[in-house]
Amino acid sequence: MNDKQFERIQTGKGFIAALDQSGGSTPKALKLYGISEDRYSNDQEMFTLVHEMRKRIIKSPAFDSRYVLGAILFENTMDRIIDGQYTADYLWEKKGIVPFLKVDKGLAPLSEGVQVMKPMNDLDSLLKRATERNIFGTKMRSVIKEAKPYGIKKVVQQQFDIAKQIAAAGLIPIIEPEVDIHSADKAVSERMLKDELLxxxxxxxxxxxxxxxxxxxxENNFYRELLADPHVVRVVALSGGYSRTEANEKLARNHGVIASFSRALTEGLTAEQTDAEFNTKLSEAIKGIYEASIK
Structure with missing residues (x-):
């Protein structure tokens, strides 16, 4: 583990950018960026286009380590090049931004009010490649849609079982059991989830x-017990479908929690913008998310 990176993630001011849209969510991300599905004919072309979008973000002067502590990458992005370097090396060596990797393979069908992660049969080999690519940590996502105790317990158990495997490989796991913001019993699910996490x-x-x-x-400051636990390096928040303005307002009311936004970060960015327009828009987004993260 890189001690300098660990210190930055644990104590630094800023947020973690989520640039990890995978196969299922990439078409939507590209569409929001102004690239429709008729612009590509296969996955290879699609991933090339989304890498160009991510590369434009990463290389932008607005994507600055004064505000951005880390960035979560998709596996395909980890294996691609920016200016002659693998993406993770470019992030750390050129930008001073800590690289993470999304390792889950997507969600299983809804059962017991939740979606656990699909099996990750090649996780050991992926973690080995991540280490070779100088990745610092990982991220994996489950979803909770209903306040059903058995389902929530199952989500948390799976997350921690895999987190231990990731930690044993020398990486820091980000555990992401997302509670659907549209859930009718969101607050109840959050209470059940926190109890299981503790x-x-x-x-x-x-x-x-x-x-x-x-x-x-x-509930504001709901995660204070997690923040105080000695095992916990950092608690970050996903935007979850809220607009950037709403997500920033909610985040600012939760002291000690920092952002890890994806769609809210790239909101308003398009392929047609000039570099000046793109950088201005991205700078506004980054500074707003940063300010909410340091409240």
């Missing part, structure tokens, strides 16, 4: 460190 933290080996990426909570 139970798992209580029996975690002392030397294992984790991060959490969680939905913006119904």
């Amino acid at each position: 139970l798992q933290l209580a029996v975690l080996d002392q030397n294992v460190k984790v991060m959490f990426k969680l939905s913006l909570p119904t």
Whole structure:
């Protein structure tokens, strides 16, 4: 583990950019960016286009380590090049931004009010490649749609089981059990989820460190017990479908939690913008998210 990167993530001021849209969500991300599906005919062309979008973000002067602590990458992005360097190396060596990797393979069908992660049969080999690519940590996402105790317990157990495997490989896992913001019983789900997270933290080996990426909570400062736990490096929040303005307002009311926004970060960016227009728009977004993250 890179101690300098660890210190930056644990204590630095700023937020973590989520640039990790995968196969299923890439068409929507490209469409929001102004690139419709008729512009590509296969996955290879699609991923090339989305890498160009991500590269434009990463290379922008607005994407600055004064505001951005880390960036979460998709596996395809990790294996691509920016100015002669692998993406993670460019992020750290040229930008001073810590690279993370999305490792989950998507969501299983809804059952017991939740969607657990699909099996990750090649996780060990992926973690080995991530280490070779100088990745610092990982991220994996589950979804909770209903306040059903068994389902929520199953989500958390799976997340922690895999987190231990990731930690054993020398990486810091970001555990992301997202509570759907449209859930009719969101606050109840959040309470159940926090209880399960605290139970798992209580029996975690002392030397294992984790991060959490969680939905913006119904109750302000709801994650204070997680923030205080010695296993927890950082708690970050996903925007979850809120507009950037609304997400920033909610985030600012949760002290100690920082952003890890995806769609809210890229909101308003388009392929047709000039570099000057693009950089101005991205700078506005980054500075707004940063200000909400340091409240």
